[in-house]
Amino acid sequence: MDAGLAGLLGGVIGAAVGAVGATASAWITGTKAEQQAAIQSETQLRQARLQIAAERTRALRESRKSAYLGFAEGCHLVHSALSDAGIKLGGIAASDPPEEREERRQAARRLWNEARTLNRRLDRLQHIVFVEGPSEMGAAAQAATAALVPHFAAVLNWLHAVDREAETPQHAAEQDTAHTEAYGKLLQFLHAAADTTLPDLHDR
Secondary structure, three states: OOHHHHHHHHHHHHHHHHHHHHHHHHHHHHHHHHHHHHHHHHHHHHHHHHHHHHHHHHHHHHHHHHHHHHHHHHHHHHHHHHHHHHHHHHOOOOOOOHHHHHHHHHHHHHHHHHHHHHHHHHHHHHHHHHHHOOHHHHHHHHHHHHOHHHHHHHHHHHHHHHHOOOOOHHHHHHHHHHHHHHHHHHHHHHHHHHHHOOOOHHHO
């Protein structure tokens, strides 16, 4: 073969091999870049999903906390009105002048009626707790409101006894017992609420 031709052929083959090598190198580089971009995109998407989930969890926790506090405050107002009614009734003595006895009796009745009005509002607050969930909190709220029924009854029985001037120490004892049990259910609700709204470790 002619030396010139051999040189030309070698040059052409060399150029072809170089072109193929450059193309392969570019393809490999492009593939790696695509893979890296895909990995980066997937990582960013995963982080965004985690952030959205964390925000939803925090929003739910705050919404529940607001509902629980509203119910607890409403429940506390009912307890306070009934307890104040009991204090008024407990201040009545047989030796009191009729006008003082009547004043305390009327004050106790007003407080009992106030507690009944507040208790009707409490129904709505309890419904909000049921909607917010979880079911354990709905059950705790129901137990707290159910425990108010004997408290209302004890104060009303005491009021009726005072109306007849037939009150006894037993009436005060029954009111104290009903108050203690009802307030205990409220405390149980508050403890459950604290556990339910406690942030997870990764959110602290």
